[in-house]
Amino acid sequence: MATNFVTVTDHKSGKSVELEVMEPTQGSPIIDLRALHRELGLYAYDPGFTVTASCWSEITYLDGENGLLQYRGYPIEQLVEHSSFIETCFLLLCGHLPTAAELELFSAEVTRESLLQEEMKRFFEGFRSNAHPMAIMVGVVGALSAFYHDFQDIRDPKNRKLSAKLLIAKMPTIAAWSYRYANGLPFEYPRSDYSYVENFLHMMFSLPTVDYKPEPLFVRALEVVMIAHADHEQNASTSTVRLAGSSEANPFASIAAGIASLWGPAHGGANEAVIRMLMEMRDTGKPMQHYVDRAKDKKDRFRLMGFGHRIYKNYDPRAKILRDLCYQVVEKCEMGGENRKLLELALELETLALKDDYFKQRKLYPNVDFYSGIILLTIGIPLNMFTVIFAMARTVGWISQWNEMMGDANSKIGRPRQLYVGAKHRDYQPVWQREPADE
Numbered sequence: 001m002a003t004n005f006v007t008v009t010d011h012k013s014g015k016s017v018e019l020e021v022m023e024p025t026q027g028s029p030i031i032d033l034r035a036l037h038r039e040l041g042l043y044a045y046d047p048g049f050t051v052t053a054s055c056w057s058e059i060t061y062l063d064g065e066n067g068l069l070q071y072r073g074y075p076i077e078q079l080v081e082h083s084s085f086i087e088t089c090f091l092l093l094c095g096h097l098p099t100a101a102e103l104e105l106f107s108a109e110v111t112r113e114s115l116l117q118e119e120m121k122r123f124f125e126g127f128r129s130n131a132h133p134m135a136i137m138v139g140v141v142g143a144l145s146a147f148y149h150d151f152q153d154i155r156d157p158k159n160r161k162l163s164a165k166l167l168i169a170k171m172p173t174i175a176a177w178s179y180r181y182a183n184g185l186p187f188e189y190p191r192s193d194y195s196y197v198e199n200f201l202h203m204m205f206s207l208p209t210v211d212y213k214p215e216p217l218f219v220r221a222l223e224v225v226m227i228a229h230a231d232h233e234q235n236a237s238t239s240t241v242r243l244a245g246s247s248e249a250n251p252f253a254s255i256a257a258g259i260a261s262l263w264g265p266a267h268g269g270a271n272e273a274v275i276r277m278l279m280e281m282r283d284t285g286k287p288m289q290h291y292v293d294r295a296k297d298k299k300d301r302f303r304l305m306g307f308g309h310r311i312y313k314n315y316d317p318r319a320k321i322l323r324d325l326c327y328q329v330v331e332k333c334e335m336g337g338e339n340r341k342l343l344e345l346a347l348e349l350e351t352l353a354l355k356d357d358y359f360k361q362r363k364l365y366p367n368v369d370f371y372s373g374i375i376l377l378t379i380g381i382p383l384n385m386f387t388v389i390f391a392m393a394r395t396v397g398w399i400s401q402w403n404e405m406m407g408d409a410n411s412k413i414g415r416p417r418q419l420y421v422g423a424k425h426r427d428y429q430p431v432w433q434r435e436p437a438d439e
């Protein structure tokens with residue numbers, strides 16, 4: 001029963017409508033705008049969906065003002081401390097923490113599905129050897145739909161759960177093989193005696209000539225990075241997956257759409273862009289203030305990568321977690337010398353920016369991408385694999401949100417409207433009557 005309403009009055013027509021205010025279990029109340037057009041014939045304008053809820057969801061809750069993040073109600077700080085990535089996958093997909101038996105079964109099912117059809121190797125071989133691994137990943141994930149026809153009925157929850165497990169299982173193999181192919185290395189197969197993250201590192205770095213054992217510190221660090229990246233409410237790539245999936249496109253194509261959206265430097269590509277920015281700062285030796293001033297200069301397109309967020313107007317809780325982890329990993333690794341310099345630059349930049357009125361007034365803080373790259377570099381992950389890692393971790397969030405949407409009998413195809421500001425009606429003119437158009 002709605003207890004609160006807002007009234008909207010169209011002063012031109014004199015008509016009014018009462019819009020229900022919907023109360024969430026956590027977060028800000030939300031106005032149900034659907035009566036706006038039904039009663040007043042009006043649409044709402046909100047480019048970039050900055051104040052628009054596109055759906056209901058039970059999966060992830062963010063509090064941007066207070067810097068909170070919860071998966072199914074569990075604070076991210078507790079999950080990175082106590083959980084594993086595969087357990088977090090179960091939580092996001094199924095809605096509750098698994099029993100020991102449930103976790104063992106889920107983990108075994110995912111491991112069993114981590115192989116790719118042998119024919120898929122030809123997809124990798126079709127790319128130029130210097131292809132960006134994200135280009136390979138987006139192509140190969142979309143191609144998965146060519147191999148799984150037997151459960152096209154995605155309204156069946158069993159089929160949705162199966163496609164979720166397939167995608168969660170195969171992403172590390174696709175990610176690692178994208179790296180292997182781009183570096184002229186033979187493909188490594190997953191092992192049944194390795195955990196999810198151990199298997200990924202094994203497939204990335206094992207060689208026929210080298211008996212690689214995943215370093216426990218790196219496994220733990222990557223678990224934390226992946227848990228922190230697993231889901232994040234209705235961000236650009238998740239909204240892309242929901243919109244693609246709303247047409248009932250198959251889950252593999254919908255996830256491929258999400259990967260494409262994540263690739264942009266304003267979104268998942270920022271982790272790679274942060275390192276390139278820090279490396280430029282290191283190599284030019286220019287004072288940090290030079291970059292802070294450039295970021296504030298409206299005539300300069302330069303932005304501090306890894307800074308700012310659409311939702312967090314406080315410190316991104318994931319950035320806090322990854323900053324602490326960054327210290328630990330860099331301190332413990334002798335190769336951290338190179339990366340220790342990047343960490344020192346990052347800390348100096350953060351300190352400078354957070355004291356600057358421009359950043360304080362706009363509530364611009366480090367986000368998840370600001371420290372994650374230094375951790376990945378220290379683990380030995382190359383720069384062009386950073387967003388691939390992000391996509392590998394975010395796949396469970398995407399497919400959990402897709403599953404939630406497809407499980408809603410009332411879900412319908414997404415179809416935003418527009419504010420049309422183009423030409424009014426005009427008639428076609430024969431070419432001999434036309435004047436050159438004004439540029």
Ligand code: SDX
Nearest residue numbers: 232235266267268270295303304305306307308309310362
């Ligand atoms: C992710 O949505 C999610 O949840 C995403 C994500 C997830 O887990 O899925 O959290 C992952 O994408 C993190 C963000 C990674 N991107 C970057 O780090 C790129 C750098 N950051 C920005 O481009 C920007 O902060 C965004 C894109 C992240 C957010 O942009 P908004 O919310 O659209 O903010 P805005 O562009 O309207 O900026 C508001 C003001 C503007 O100045 P004014 O016009 O008010 O004068 O802040 C300025 C902006 O110019 N600003 C920055 C800045 N970010 C915003 N100025 C300098 N450097 C920056 N990084």
